[in-house]
Amino acid sequence: MAEASSAIPPGLYPYLTVKGGKAAVDFYARAFGAVEEFRAYGQDNERIMHARLRVNGFALLLSDYFEEFHGGAPAPTPTGVTIHLEVDDADAWWKRATDAGATIVMPLADQFWGDRYGQLKDPYGHSWSIGAPVKK
Structure with missing residues (x-):
């Protein structure tokens, strides 16, 4: 992990609160290809006070x-x-997430609106959806 500031530009960002932050960062790396950019610990030097990951x-x-x-x-x-991931290959992203331990809520399938789409739940209770245009 490169040295980075905790500062981020103005915007709207999903902020997840979990029990087991270190394991969550590892899960999101395995499941969604997250790259960690910053991590700061609380006073106990065990729990993550703030981390910034980059996903897609x-x-x-x-x-x-x-x-x-x-x-x-x-x-x-x-x-x-629900945190939605619009990706280039829904099947590849889906496989990586389920292989890492995400639970299927709505199976990945071609949907009537033209996307290949499904929903998952991570081990920390957060809902995720993965979608991409149906390949023709």
């Missing part, structure tokens, strides 16, 4: 859940958001 050319931000910053409350279960 775009930034994905991540941190461990810190119960002490939330009154000791357990980490909430992720809901309501």
Whole structure:
């Protein structure tokens, strides 16, 4: 991992909170080809306070859940958001993700709207979709 700043340009970025940040970074590298650009640890030097990954050319931000910053409350279960990956080869991306341990929610298939599309859940409860135009 190259030296990098935690600063990112203005924009809108998905920010995942997980229990087990180190394992999550490894999973996203195996499943989605994520490249880690930055990592900073909390005061315990164990949990990730902030990490920036690059997936398919775009930034994905991540941190461990810190119960002490939330009154000791357990980490909430992720809901309501799906991170979509528009890719060049849906089958290749799908295989890599499922081989890494992603769970199939909606099987990858040619859809009526013209995309090859499916949905997965990662081991941390986050929803992902993978899509690409149907190859003719």
